[in-house]
Amino acid sequence: MGIQFNDNDYVLQAERAVQDNVSIHYEALRYRLPYALCYHQWWIDEMVALASVLEPGSRILDDGCGTGYFIARLAGAQVIGLDLSGGMLQQARKRGSCLIQGDSQHLPLPDAQFDLVIARSLLHHLPDPIRGLAEIRRVLKPGGRVVASDTNRSLINALPRMLAYRSEHFSEGHQNLDRREYLSWFKHHFKLEQVRYFGYLAYPFGFPDMMGALRAVPFPALLVKGLIRVDNVLSRVPGLRTQSWGIMVVGSRQ
Secondary structure: OOOOOOOHHHHHHHHHHHHHHHHHHHHHHHHOHHHHHHHHHHHHHHHHHOOOOOOOEEEEEEEOOOHHHHHOEEEEEEEEEOOOOOHHHHHHOOOOOEEEOOOOOOOOOOOOOOOEEEEEEOOOOOHHHHHHHHHHHHHEEEEEEEEEEEOOHHHHHHHHHHHHOOOOOOOOOOOOHHHHHHHHHHHHHHHEEEEEOOOOOHHHHHOOOOOHHHHHHHOOHHHHHHHHHHHHHHOOOOOOOOOOOOEEEEEEOO
């Protein structure tokens, strides 16, 4: 009898192939074009701020590290980067050396090792995001924190996704997550400390592969900085705030 594969395996292998394929594309567009880099640097800085002050010697896992821009931002800390994609890790080696290829649903790491886990745009790519959260909890020390950021299914992001991809999804394994379900997952595994909605007008500029026509806008980097300020205001408007492209969550292991 041959090796038996389940649906999770097929989705995971397909997602690895997609991420391998887009790794150079990310490097050349998302993190090279000034206006896109401006948005991603802001996003990373926001998540680092949510992580709060860590003691010297704190151990950090960048779970789903991609091309390693969080590793570069946290230079000087003890950071391990993990990603499913060998192509992404090849790019990440420009920014850090402590890298592991592995499945975030089955982290190849011991229990209770980390003070902080960063999971930026990870869970919505996993076939089983609940399993991914359980693994994050397992490798966190008691009192350790997770800062995660993912898609937020809303009115504002449904139409552009359909126009860009002819689907709501970036790839077969991509999910546009419902915020209520997302928060319930976190509450099951962690003490929920903070929830932030983000990404209204500036967000599409961070993804030039999705909204390439916006490259023609004059002085796009200055425009993005202005739109980020507008977004910060929109994120505090009751009712409107939840209609964002993304959601950030901070939780702690009890």
